[in-house]
Amino acid sequence: MKALVCILLLLETFVFVVQQQVDGGLNEKEISQQISSEDGRQNPPQTDTLRAEASTDRQQYCDLGIPDIHAALRELTATVTEHKENIRELRDEMNKKNEEISNLTLSQVEELRKENRDREIAFSAALMESGDGNIGPFTTETTLTYRNVFTNIGNAYNPITGIFTAPLKGAYMFRYSVFGLGGTPSSATIVKNGKHLVVAYDVQDQDRLNSSNGVVLILEVGDVVYVRLGSNTRIHDNGNNHNTFSGYLLFPLI
Structure with a gap:
């Protein structure tokens, strides 16, 4: 508000001077004389004092109105x-x-890489490396050795013994398939540390037999998992790799 008052006062003086120049063509001296004459006629002697005070107030308004x-x-x-x-x-x-x-x-980086490699565990294998034929029947259960290895990441599966050994604690997924010819039943069981868990079984008088099963297991380090052919049963395999055993680590556990 104070800044506005200051601006209005300055504009008033400027307009007066311009108007006088336009109306009468007065020069600066004449303007000064006319202002003095007007002051003398319209104001008593004490007007000079009031004018000085007004000028001081005007300056104060301006000074206070201008932002810092x-x-x-x-x-x-x-x-x-x-x-x-x-x-x-x-x-x-x-x-x-x-x-x-x-x-x-470099040793730290290699250690991190090794830790990741230790968690990469997966295998898949079929029974026969070549040829075709029957396996069984036997009078007792027999551990099957899947020798035609497709994948063995982490080398946890042994194709000589047919046994998977857990290298670290974790949750593992296992699946297997059973194929045979009619006339004799086909049966196989997933075994963990000597304990039977799940069975795949089929029997028909003629034609082919097919069955499969799977399981998720929590394994400790050193636990073993393998497949056993049932007693008095038979399976058949050839180049089509009908009988397979697979497993992989889902995730490690602490």
């Missing part, structure tokens, strides 16, 4: 400086993290 630009600039500069300091701190922290990562030794 320098103070605002100082505040803005302080804010910018603070933001720059925060950005510098963040940059230093990022550089420190990057330096820590780059300082990883």
